[in-house]
Amino acid sequence: MSPAAAKTVLIVEDETPLAVVLEEYLRASAMEVERIEDGAAVVPRVREAPPDLILLDLMLPGRDGLEICRELRTFSSVPIIMVTARVEEIDRLLGLELGADDYICKPFAPREVVARVKAQLRRVEMLTRPAGKTDAQSRGGLVLDEDRYEVRLDDRALRLTVGEFRLLVALCRHPGRIMSRTRLLDELYDDHRVVTERSVDSHVKNLRRKLASEFDGRQFIESVYGVGYRYEPE
Structure with missing residues (x-):
């Protein structure tokens, strides 16, 4: 039996040092990673080749993360984990109401992000079982x-x-x-x-x-x- 293909995670984050650290941790967990810094580029990228999961920052240049999430949910059910430095509860609730599967607040430990990513990917695997x-x-x-x-x-x-x-x-x-x-x-x-x-x-x-x-x-x-x-x- 051939090994399962590596899962692809799309990191949408304009803080380059943070995105690089997340990429390193995810790759160390045998995942493929792509990074995008401009919010306006996310929807076209997902339409072209959907990833297995998206780590989506809330505050982005080009387009707001919540707006991106709202549009993605009109055509895709890809798991979305919102990443935000805003701690106001209304932002978290709004993200979930728009269809995000989870959220995580900055600052965070990269290992925690990896654990959340794995949990969402396991959920998708269970959903697709016969x-x-x-x-x-x-x-x-x-x-x-x-x-x-x-x-x-x-x-x-x-x-x-x-x-x-x-x-x-x-x-x-x-x-x-x-x-x-x-x-x-x-x-x-x-x-x-x-x-x-x-x-x-x-x-x-x-x-x-x-x-x-x-x-x-x-x-x-x-x-x-x-x-x-x-x-x-x-």
């Missing part, structure tokens, strides 16, 4: 496939981000029970990163929109004002 090799469980009408990060209803399937899927699993484990934002945060982020309860609201908003779009307007998740959310199977 359906017969996955473990799916029914949750009151919805069928959740925890290997593929996929939810199915009847003959239709919807793939979710890691955060959205974890949130749905947490709610579905306790149908009809109200779960607080704090408890859901513990389900979403097991690496003790500093986030606020608004992260839960952001994921719920995205999750409801996707469920309704794919499953005939049904959202399955109810808001309980001032308390949290609950899953109501139909």
